[in-house]
Amino acid sequence: ETLVADNYMLVESDKEGYDYMAVDKATGSEAVIGDDYYRTLKLAVEAAESGDVITVLKNVEMTETLKITEGKNVTIDLNNKSIKAPESVLHVENAKVKLTGTGTIEESAPNLGAVVIYGSDNVSDTEYTKVYIDENVTLIGWSPIMIRQTTSKNAYGVVVDIYGTLEGVNDKTGAVGHGMFINGSISDDENCPVVNIYEGAEITGTDDGIYAAG
Numbered sequence: 001e002t003l004v005a006d007n008y009m010l011v012e013s014d015k016e017g018y019d020y021m022a023v024d025k026a027t028g029s030e031a032v033i034g035d036d037y038y039r040t041l042k043l044a045v046e047a048a049e050s051g052d053v054i055t056v057l058k059n060v061e062m063t064e065t066l067k068i069t070e071g072k073n074v075t076i077d078l079n080n081k082s083i084k085a086p087e088s089v090l091h092v093e094n095a096k097v098k099l100t101g102t103g104t105i106e107e108s109a110p111n112l113g114a115v116v117i118y119g120s121d122n123v124s125d126t127e128y129t130k131v132y133i134d135e136n137v138t139l140i141g142w143s144p145i146m147i148r149q150t151t152s153k154n155a156y157g158v159v160v161d162i163y164g165t166l167e168g169v170n171d172k173t174g175a176v177g178h179g180m181f182i183n184g185s186i187s188d189d190e191n192c193p194v195v196n197i198y199e200g201a202e203i204t205g206t207d208d209g210i211y212a213a214g
Contacts, residue, residue, distance in 0.1 A: 023039070033055075042062070054075065060084065075100055078103025083105045107142065111142055123156050133161065137164035156192070
């Protein structure tokens with residue numbers, strides 16, 4: 001049996017000759033769910049169960065998109081921190097995600113969106129993908145919210161509630177950005193994406209505030 005102090009946890013070691021090492025939970029973790037600390041935000045999302053609140057503990061710099069799928073229903077409390085990735089920071093599909101607290105989700109090399117949302121191919125799937133952006137949350141990207149089509153050019157059951165700030169910026173090639181982008185291939189008006197913009201929300205772009213071509 002390995003004994004570890006209460007404020008430490010065992011993680012895989014990045015030092016040669018050692019399988020594991022003990023790190024301080026508070027300083028060595030990117031996120032926490034209740035009393036369970038996770039070295040990375042990705043691990044926290046993977047472990048989260050329906051209704052869990054994931055609290056971000058430090059500024060997170062990812063090298064790839066974080067996918068939230070498979071029917072997850074989670075809240076991410078930014079806790080005065082930021083989450084960054086080169087592009088498409090969060091991919092949300094068949095999940096319900098509430099972004100709350102105070103903080104920023106940002107593309108560091110803008111190309112698609114801070115939060116990229118996919119719906120269903122099944123027209124009867126209501127509330128298939130839901131994203132809630134609380135009032136003190138700021139999304140920054142070429143299109144902070146991007147609703148994309150499936151391979152069959154659908155996006156059924158998408159609901160987005162916006163109370164916070166969406167800031168569209170130029171992409172890495174200099175192309176002008178949008179506050180929100182809905183792909184033009186999405187054309188069926190039955191169970192189509194619903195975007196609710198509430199008082200106090202702010203949506204800006206270097207081009208359109210909202211580009212909704214479908």
